[in-house]
Amino acid sequence: MIKNIIVVIEQREGKIKKSSLETVSTASKLASETKSFAQAVVLGSEIENLSSIAEYGVSKIIHFKNNDLHNYSPSAYTKIISEFAIESGSDLIIFPNTSFGKDLAPRIAARISAGCIMDTIHIEISEDELICRRPIYAGKAMLDVKFLSEKKVLTLRPNVFKAEKISGSSAEIILKEVSAPDLTTRVIDIKKSEGKLDVAEADIIVSGGRGVKGPENFHLIEELADTLGAAVGASRAVVDAGWRPHGEQVGQTGKTVSPSLYIACGISGAIQHLAGMSSSKYIVAINKDKDAPIFSIADYGIAGDLFEVLPKLTEEIKKMRS
């Protein structure tokens, strides 16, 4: 049923993203299970540590190289990958479900007439079919989906699938120089939020809600986040009030996250917020109101004043770390 898998690697500024190692690892397992062939494709200029991809189990890495491919160009990437998919007879193309993968995967699907299943959190082969499980309604329900098309495009949610090294594996790197890529649509500049970790990529998130009482008090959240190496998140209420940027919003109309640890401070737990974070591995809730819905999904709760609890928590963690 699957014969030839392509994993599309995401690089930013020449560095391979961790989520791409997860996709490579998953593809290599899928390839051995289905007795198919898996190869990785990366587009860019100079790429650091390209051979490290091999440690995760693919035996062939194709590097499409051109200076104009250093930044993402939807038009160029789409053309190169879809042509390569057709030429190499690939029937399954896997991407990370990141802003890159979400943008690119459907474009490739359209070009090669493939069904497209996004944001998968579990895959299995059953009766010769690839069954994908994905959260819908921001996690309020789960959907098992299958492909009805011969060609398939799939994205995997980051931080869910394991990136596992396979000892003794090596890969052949094939360099393909690209001439005159189609740059109709291209990224001409990247503006990074200063030194900030994004909730979508963080392993620990410290989130604040209306209980924080004002933007001027968010330093309590930030100090705890800094101590933990965590990202700062926010509820819809505080984003709508303009206290925090919308990039930090967690929930059904913000980002859906599944970190190892989610610390909710002064968040009551509106249904649309819970949907976006309830799949976190461990949840801590700090809220004055002991009847707040957030406590119903929290592993550990403190039904107290966050202005008193947070500084103490930051201090205790610092103490433990020292």
Place this chain on the structure above:
Amino acid sequence: MKIAVCISHVPDTAAKINIGSDQKTIDQHGVTYIINPYDEFGIEEALNQKEKFGGDSEVIILSVGGEANKESIRKALAMGADRGILLKDENPKDSFAIASILANEIKALGCELVFFGKQSVDYDNSITGQLTAELLNFSCISVVISLNLDGNKVLAEREIEGGKELVESKLPIVITTQKGLNEPRYASLKGIMSAKKKVIEEKSALAVNNLTGIIKMNRPPAKKSGRILGTDSSVVPELVKLLHDEAKVI
């Protein structure tokens, strides 16, 4: 300039989601429907662009689905869109099928600027805009938080993890919209009244096959309720110990 905005009619984000008896769709009992929140940014942007283009520019609302979608189309007309088209198909369609239906209609209308919400909050696929663009051979920029059109040239910022990308492109184009792009207007009373007179054309959707199929809808794994350790900072050392020793997350 003909501007299209493609909208979804989705359960309110405050709605509780229960699985229906067919185990493939949700239980409709007590669920109210709204315009997909991300589509409102698309409607607002289309109305702003129409003003800039002036002349005989128009904003056309497109939606694929059943009779009920008319409710959301009507709301978009109340915000100020000129007319609506319901591409009627009562059967569930996947994103690829919906994109094929929309692309067919957009081509017939001759639109050069098309807006979608960056994702619909029901199936959370975030792909219909990009699929439609490719099927039309249009450019596309997704998850847009600022947009600048200058003649044929398009300059937009799109949100990425930990920052934003500045993207250059050109018309014809599909833009998928993200919170932050604008502040969607509320429909005025005058808008609501005039929307009643605006036309919602009904057409049967192009017959297309799904490329993916739903097997089963499940409830998410139940999260066991945890414990409240205490009511003040005296329990903080215990919490830190639990996170370190039991949960092993710090």
